[in-house]
Amino acid sequence: MPISEPLIKKQAITFSEKLGDIELVVSTGWLEKFAKRHGIIQKVISDESGDVSDIECVQWKSTVLKLLRNSFN
Structure with a gap:
């Protein structure tokens, strides 16, 4: 699953604050x-x-394309 560095950092800060560590x-x-x-x-x-x-x-x-075309004719 794609995740970015800013997302990891933001979540780390959020979790840290919720756990009472505001100095991370x-x-x-x-x-x-x-x-x-x-x-x-x-x-x-x-x-x-x-x-x-x-x-x-x-x-x-x-x-496939031939079948699709035929279905619209």
Whole structure:
């Protein structure tokens, strides 16, 4: 599930305040250690490796697209 650094920092401050610790400093170092401790990693969600092949496009056009067009005629 995608989450951002600002979101993690904001939630950390919110939880800290609710627990009575209003002096928490959420620095970059704190965030790096938190992420490492909890197994949070940074990944690319989408890139070229997720592209659809030309063969799949041709097959889709000749089957699904053809059926869709026929249903509107």
